[in-house]
Every structure is written in structure tokens, then in C-alpha cells.
Amino acid sequence: MLAGAAACGGTTKQSTQNSDQGGAKATGSANPNAPLKKGLKLAFLPKQVNNPYETIVDDAGIAAAKEYGGQAKEVGPSDASASSQVSYINTLIQQRQDAILIAANDPNAVCGPLKQAMGRKIAVVSYDSDAAKDCRNLFVNQASSEEIGRSEVRLTSQLVGGKGKIAILSATANATNQNTWISFMKDELKKPQYQGLDLVKVAYGDDDDQKSFQQTQGLLQAYPDLKAIIAPTTVGIAAAARYVSASKYKGKVAVTGLGTPNQMRKFVKDGTVTKFELWDPKNLGYLASYAAASLASGRISGKQGETFAAGKLGKRTIGKDGEIILGPPTVFTKDNIDDYHF
């Protein structure tokens, strides 16, 4: 009966394959010699305005704007929901911003208003978490998603000696960046040299400290012979490390992932965590700011291969689908963690 209902004609997913799946939208021609316009108005729209990580990124972007004489601000919802961002995008369009920088909670929900923004010649740059490719001009990625996923597996393998059960502690189940990284991790695990690693579970801590804490507990109870937990979220890794360091699993279960040096320092020093990685979130904001300004000034148009100057970060090239990569992640260990303060 179910098959009948589906076969009964009518509009189905197959029949409406949207041909609109274009690539990144370039803005037209570019003049690499054009100066950065003065007084550009930029707006950073993070996933959630009270997220400490996003705040560091956005503040750096705002400071960068001052370098080239622009004006930037951070606006956003207090709940990391897909639809709250839409209201803010509409408001920014009304305020006639020159550029909107967005870390999307959902790649598709924000598409409509972003397309409208682009239609009004507002530069749309996504960062941290991408929107659908045809809804933005550029995407500034903190590190190659592929690189993040694969390097996490490499790191983990080193820590556990190539075999054992591992689990992933992620953020929210719907987060674009998380799911992209996890899919690359799973792909890397298929390689023959990682045959000994067994991914038993992906748990979700919702980027909530308490929930991540409890999920870690649960993981270790459900899989007492777990060898490693990969937490590609700064909230998750901090919570997991805190739990493990106060429990009987300290030293037996490796905790790794993406974390900030300030939060992890204590656990690296007491031996709970050996290695973890991240990038400097300030650089992400800085680069995104310059990219948006270059776009809004007509220096670049978003096509692959174009280059632009990003202040103290030097010359940057636009890659495939309008993606700009900050650089490879930095691995933190006991030896270098004191050199970083964020």
C-alpha cells in the first residue's frame, strides 16, 4: 500500500530534481588592482551569538575590519536554530550591509534570503559552517574538511597503536561541518592501514557541556574496552577530558579531537590528553573579513584561482567551489601548548 501511494503519480523527489544546483555564485568580473573600499559595512552572523568559539572568530574579524577602514558587527540568534538566522539575514538586507558573513546552522534553510542578499549585490561569505554552494559567493574553511577528518583518524591511530575500539563525540546531529568531518573520518577508516580500528559509536553532545559529559560517561560504560574518543568539537573534547581525568579511565582511554589550548592545558599537563589539534580561530575571522572586503570591493569575484591579499596572512587563493582554506590544523602537545593562548 505504501509503495502504491508512492507510485501513484504526483510530485515526488525524483520528479523534481532541482537543476538549480549550481556551483558557487561568482559576482562577475574582478579587478585585482581595485583598492579595498573604505567604510565597508560587514556583519558577522554566527551559528549562535553566545558561542565562545564563534565570539573569538567574529571579534577577530571585526578587528580586521578596522585595519582596512571598514565597520563590522556581530549579530545573531541566541539559539542555534536554522530559522533564527533567516530573520537576521533579512534585517541585514534591510540595513543595506555590504557583506554578510555567516556560519550556517542549516545549509538550506538560509538559502532563500542569502540569494536575495546576493541579488542586491551584497557579498555573501560563509565561514566555519557552509551554506549551500549556490547561496554564497565564498566559503572560508578553517581547514580542509577532508584534512580535518583524515588527520583526526591519523592522530587517533598513533595514540592507540593502530588498533582498538574508538568512538566519536560530536556536537549537534544536524551540524554541517560536523557531519562533513565525520564522513571523511569514516572514509579514512576504510583504508587498509586502519583495519584494526573499530568505530563503534557516534554520540551527540549537542555542544552542551553537561550533555557531552554525560554522553562520555555513557560511552565508557557501554564500551568498557573503548580505546579512544574523538571529539571534533571544543565543547565536547573539554567535557570528555574532564570526565576521563577524574575517572578510572584516565590514561587508559585516549581523548583527542579539536580543542582550544586554554581549555585543554590542564588535561595535557596531567596526562589525560596527549595530542589534539585546532587552528587559531582568530585567523579564521581575520581571513573571512578580508575575503568579504575584497569581494565587496570588486577585487575578486569568487572564481577559482583568483588571489587576494589578506593582511598579515599574506596572499590567498580561491579553490574549488569558492572555498578558501585557512591552512592545515596545528597539533598541540605537552611541548608546544604553552606557546598558545586562546
Place this chain on the structure above:
Amino acid sequence: MSTVAAANGGRRRAAALWRARELSILGALVVLVAVTAAITPDFLSAQGVKDTFLNASILALLAVGQTLVVVTRNIDLSVGSLVGLVAFTSGRFVLGHPDRGVLLVVLLGVAIGAAVGLVNGALVSFFRVPALVVTLGMLYVIQGLDYYYAHGQQINAADVPASLLNLGSGSVLGVPYLPLITVLVMVAVGSYLRAYPSGREFYAIGSNPDAARLAGVPVRKRILTAYVCSGGLAGLAGVLWLARFGTVVADAANGWELRVVAAVVVGGVAIVGGVGTVYGAALGALLLTTIGSALVVLRVNPFWQDAIAGVLLLLAISADRLLSLRVTRALRRRNVRHGG
């Protein structure tokens, strides 16, 4: 005289039936733990048990406070955002000031909570505004204040004084501080409600506010007290949150108010007031927390957790209703028999 004896008998019967409620929750808890432990023995290890009690402590503490309010036929929806505000404020307070003792921080937290509770209580008792509306509005206001104050920053465990963190993870004689504090509070409030006439007046207010007023119960004062206590305990919970988790962002405990109400209702405190004990509420909190942990341990799709909690809540409310119908019938039979 026989009528009074009959009434007393009826009351005792009612009390017995309600005690059955706490026992049934305890029973459900035992069954749940037994089944989970059979499948995953590690659930009952020292670490596992410690974890379960630690997890439930804060929710149970909030449930105790909420019981006071719900018993008087009111509700307090501002507790979640209040915990977040206090946790963050206390964190800021001790940041870089390791000399500020634990006691001082606790007092600060409780004071802030009690102050908010006072506002809630005043609006509900003096202006007779529906509790749902007042505390809902207060939820928005506190949330706004909290985010405004926090402004995207977070408190890191690394920066919190060890003495405070010890409160969250340390123990005395093998019993962790957190559950100990919760149990002490629970026993204190529970005995007050049961043994003191002023405590029992809370139940009177919930059963029949007009009768209570006519009988000379200082309704306004009691409701005010209930809210001040609920707020104060939420403040304490906020400090304990900071102690346990160390890392606090502005929206800590966001959305917890409905979890607390769920715990309280599952624990036998009827939403219409007049019935239930803090012991039941605390057990309800423990049950809901344990279900969450058990599902993770049993490797059940975590998304079922909310659905199961919802079903449980509905079952609890239905059971409440059936029980209260039976009690009413029993009392009515007594009255008819003894010409009351």
C-alpha cells in the same frame, strides 16, 4: 467522634496510597537498574553508581524547590535560566580570586536566586497573576540578563579555584559532596513540610485555596516563601553546577525548567497541587536521569530518550489521576458510612 476517627482513618488510607506512589517509582528504578546492569555490568560499578548519583543531584535539588511551589498549585518556569545566570555570575565572581571561599560563593548564589524568587512570589501572591505567565516572563528576562552579562564568554574549568571544583567532584567518607548536599536539603524541606503545621499549610493551599484562606492560613506569605525557596535552591544549584562542570557558558541549564517539572510530576507531585512529597520528586529526578544514562549504556538510539520520557510523564499523570479518584471514592465511602 466516630466521624473524626473515620476521617483520620481516611486520611491515613490516603497517606498510605500516596506512599505507594514513592514505592512504585523506587520499584521502577530498581527494575531499570537491574535490567541495565544485567546487560552491562559496568553500570553498577563504583564509578557507574557514583556517576548516576552525581548526574541526578542537581536535577533533584531543583525538583525539591519546584515541589514547594507546585504543591501550592503554582509553577516556577524560571529555574532553568536562573541556574544559568547564577552559574555564570558565580564563575565570574571567583575568576582570579581564589581567596573568595566556597561559602561566600554559595551565599552569593543563593542570595541571587532568592531575590529572583522574591519577585516571582510577589507577583504571584500579591497581584494574583497566573504563575505560568509570571515565571514565563521572568524566564525571558533572566535569559536576557544572563546573555547580556556573559556576552559570549565562557568560564573555563582551568580558571575556577580548586576548592570550588572540589565541591563538585570531591567526596567525604566516600560519599560525593553533591548528592550529600541534595539529600540534606531534601530531608530538611521534607521534614518541614510533613512535621510542621506551617509546612502542612502548603498542602492546604494547593488542595483548596479558598478553604485555606477562610481557615486562616496566611496564603500570600506561604506562596511567597515557596517561591523564595525555589529561587534560593535554584541559586544553590547554579553554584553546584559551576562546581561540577567548571566550564560554564551563558545558556547552562537552558530548557531545564520543563525537565524539572517532568521530574516532579513523575515523582507524584500533582500539578493541581495539594499532593506529593519532595522524596517522590527527588526520586522522579533520579529516575529520569537514570533512564537517560541507561539508554546510552544500552546503546539504544539516543533519540528515543525524549519520546520515552514523554510517555513516562503521561503514564505518571494518569496514575496520579486514577489514584486520586480512588482516594476520593474511598473517602466518600467512609463519609457515607459514618454519616459525615
Place this chain on the structure above:
Amino acid sequence: MAAETPVRERSRTEPPVRRAGALVRWDVIVAVLLVAVFAVGAGTTGDFATADNLSFALDDLTEIALIALPMTLLVVAAEVDLSVASVLGLSSALLGALWDAGWAIETIIPLVVLVGAGCGLVNGVLVTRLGLPSLAVTIGTMTLYRGLAYVLLGTNAVSEFPQAYADLATGAFPGTPFPYPFVLFVLLAVVTAVVLHATGVGRALFAMGANQEAAFFAGIRVKRIKLLLFVLAGVVSAFAGVVYTLRYGSARADNAYGLELAVIAAVLVGGVDFNGGKGTLGGVVAGVLIIGLLRNLLMLRDVSTEIQSMVTGLLLIVSVLTPRSRHVQTSLRRRRAGARAGGRGRVRRHDEAVDAEQ
């Protein structure tokens, strides 16, 4: 016994508009506030009063406005439904899951609305047949339905819905800045207003809210009507879920999380008494518009979300405080004067009965 008679006589002799007497003052205040917000916005912020911006603002409001309609009916009848946002989320998740599985959209939408009716039916049965308090029941079903939404869709977000339907959800009525869903809302609001204020059913709702027992003895089929109200709430919430999903182009299990509080806030700001028996639909529409436009204006002026949150909370508290204090004053005055006039004595007792409901 005495408390019943005045209600019965009132429902036969007095037109329903006058029963909202104590609250007409607040309705006027709300209407004035709405105009004020609009004026301040247009005057201070150039981009506020543009067709574009208003269209966005109204778009934002759509689901809250739609669900506020059955919610008003419920609150007037002294019930509440906190599960509306979860039904919205569940219907969104169901829509997404079935669409992803290849079902035809023409089949999916009616099915989803039917499921919403079922959700409302569960609420209604638990409240009317088992006699459970609606607050507790709907907190339970709220958790249950949201949980089911997550079980259905889990980690996925489904998108790429048919363009024709998406256009219907996002497009504007030709020639006007009003989005189609908003036009639909206006039509439904008119119907609801007529039902509430000018039909026997509406009068019955007010009676039920004022004194359920009296209404029952007056021959009103309280249980049947309440059951239908809950089913209606479920249907409208499910439909709102479809609109939401098509508008944002994304079906997710966490869609509209927390929306129920916004709906209740709008209804209360609109002057509906939470204890039941009082309120006007015009007030609710004004309440919805005020909250929406105020938020829009604050965002345009770059006022942070924190302050927006605080403003909503304060508005909510003030809105219930004002009519309440007036009511308390009025009843105090009546009580003192009541000893003299016998006729007013009956009115006094009715007021006390209403007070006692709290």
C-alpha cells in the same frame, strides 16, 4: 448553585462583547501600543516601514500567528496546549522523511495534517476522558512528539522540495507585500473571530472558561467541544509545520523548538485571561503583531538578542499585571459597595467565583 444562575442568564441576555468588559481597556492599550511601535519604527528607522521589511516581518510571524488562533480558543476555554511546537516539528520531520523516501507531495501533506489531528486527539482524550490537567498532559506530549520527530529524522535535514509549493509558501500575494501564508492567516483570523465573538460556540467557550461546571449544567457539551479544540490545535500546528518546512526549505526534527512559549506570550500580551473566560481575538492579533514588529524593529536597530529577550519578558509580565490589578481594584470596589445593592450582589458573587478559579 447561586454562582451558576448569573452565568446562565448572562449567556442568554448579554452579547458576548460586553463580557469582555474588564479587558476592553487592555485591548485599547494593545492597539495603541501597536500603532505606537509602528509610528516609532517608521519615524526613527528609515528601513522599517518599507514594503520589503514589513513583508519579512509578517513572514517571520506566520507560524506563531497561525497557531495563536486555536490557542486563543483553548485559553479562553481555560485550557492550554504546550505541545503545538512539537506537533509542528513532528509534522516537519514526517514531511521530510516521507519526501526523502519518494512519496508524492500531494499524498504527504494531507497525511501529515491527519497525523497532527491524531496528536491533538491524544491530547484531547487525555484531558477530557481521563480528566487530566492540560498543562501536565501537554508537557508530556510535547516531549513525546518532539522525541518522535527525532526518531523519524534524527541527524538528517531534508531539503529540495518542489519549487511550486515552496513558491506558494514564500511568495507574496500579487501586487501586495503580503506573503500568501499571511493572507491565509488573515482569512482564518476573521473566521475565528466570527466564531468566537458572534456564534453560540464562541459564547459556549467563554462560559466554559468562566465556570466549567456551570457551563455543563447549562447544557453545553464541554467535553465534546474541548476535544475538538485540541484536535483543531493539532491540525493547525501540523499545517503550520508544512508551511514552515516549505518556507525555510528544510525539514528538521528541531524545527520551531520553543515556539509554544512565543505563541502563549502573544496570546497573553493580546489580553486573553489565562484563567479563561475573557479575551478578544482582535487583541491576540494585535499581540502577535506587536511582538513581531517590536522584534523586527529592535533587530533593525541592532539591539542585541539579550535585550530583545528581556523586552519580551517584561512585556509579558506587564500585560498580565495591568488588567489583573484593575480587576482586583474593581472587585474590591464592588465588594465594598455590594452590601447596598441587591442586584450587584449577584455580580459580586460571580466575580468571587471567578477569583476562586485561580
